[in-house]
Amino acid sequence: MGFEAINAVLPDQTDQINRLQYLLAEARLPVVSVIGKYNHGKSSLLNALVECEQFAVSDARETTALSDFEYQGVRWLDTPGLDADVARNDDQAAMTGAWQQSDIRLFVHCVREGELDQSECDMIDTLQQDALKSGRQTLIVLTQIEQVEEQTLANVQALMKQQAPKLPIIPVSAHRYRQGLESASALKIKKSGINELRQAVQSALAYVEQTRKDEVLALGESLEGLIDQGLTNLQARLLHQQAKRHALLANFVTEYQNLHSKLHKQLNRA
Template sequence: MNKINFTALKQKFPEIDKKIARLEYLSAKENDLFNIAVYGKYNHGKSSLLNALIGIENHFKVADCRTTIKNDVFIDESAGIQWIDTPGLNADIEGEDDSHAVDAITREANLILFVHSLRIGELDQAEIDYLNELLTLKSASQIILVLTQQDQLRAEQFEIVYARIEQQVQDVKIRNICISTTRYFKGLSNNNSVQQDRSNMGQLQQMLHENYEHSTLQRDEFDNLIKEIIHYLENQKKYIEQKKAEKQQELRKMHTNFQNDVKQMMNKIQQNF
């Protein structure tokens, strides 16, 4: 069986290069790790979220300044999960950080945690655009909108902001959950189960568990990618054949018109002589 030349495919069809890159990654993947990546704008709590999920408070760097400038990973062999921390979007003027993040979530991620801080308010247009772009590459079941820093809003503020965000994402049909890593780690340190429950981290972990326990998820994605790419290539073939037929028709018409013009010219010459 001939190997697929993924490099040539990506160069030939740049409009679907991310889908091709994902298929290439899945085809070459040698381990069974389930990749979960965090994605979102700078300083919205991505690294803190991952620290809470892996249960190590300071594994991923957390600071007010930009610290994650390339993808960082933590592998939990016992659970079969690779956690991927990506740089904050729009934090790097040259866009190099964004390219690392996009590569992780489009090529490597089985599941994406799109992180937004509630203390900022509702989603901005850039975040909505990021979500819509993700949905052209992943299914809605592969994305969870994680709303962080719930503890930094008063109850009435939270209700207003959350209602606005729900309205913003109602058409994209992705799951969402509000969490507080601060409450979670305080609950752990104080052995306070109430604080841990109020953080909603247990609920998020259950949502993740339901995904990575689904053994056919990656196989289904692989099969769907092949179908999507084949469908795209078939449509491109039809488009090229249609354009070829139109060009041939145009050439035949030009040839007929040329013959008629020559015939008319010859008739005029004969009439004059």
């Protein structure tokens, strides 16, 4: 059974089917997706991680589709802001990056915004639930820390830790990292937190190959059960439709025979 046929049988399982199809395609580089709300510093963070100005940074909306770059054997994926497009086109692109293609998710939140809002908490809960099923890891990245006092940073971290107790929270400053590189300041680079984030990503990348294998098996088993149930349901519907057609046909034959008999009697009387 091909994937188109599976989609026909299980139209409400499109995300899982697309993920399985993606995993079973030719060998792909591990994918790290950066997700989060619009203007929270996703593109700046990616530029720091890949050490070049590859991703557009602007106060206006720039990222309206998936944008990627290969660096050190990893495909880095920039996604539109989760709240960028009221028409939800960008949201769909963001979800494609976060769910269909990604192995590791970096959930970006700007420290100036304080604690996570409800939509971000909902997304974090969804990511944590997915981690239990797929094994894919999510890291929360607290960005633009150079713009607040240390106590404010500590307070925001504490609040977010209550909201997302199962996920690591890594504070970073892409701006401070860039300054450190330009001035050759090891202290600024260290205080930027970028190297700490890199180490966390590298640790997560070590599990990607095995995680993908486990996820393929889990998705295959899940879809197999759903396909069996779906085929059973389709067969039951088909039998029901056949029974209805047989009943209609039998009724038609009976009515035809009755009509034929009446006409025959009338003709005989005439």
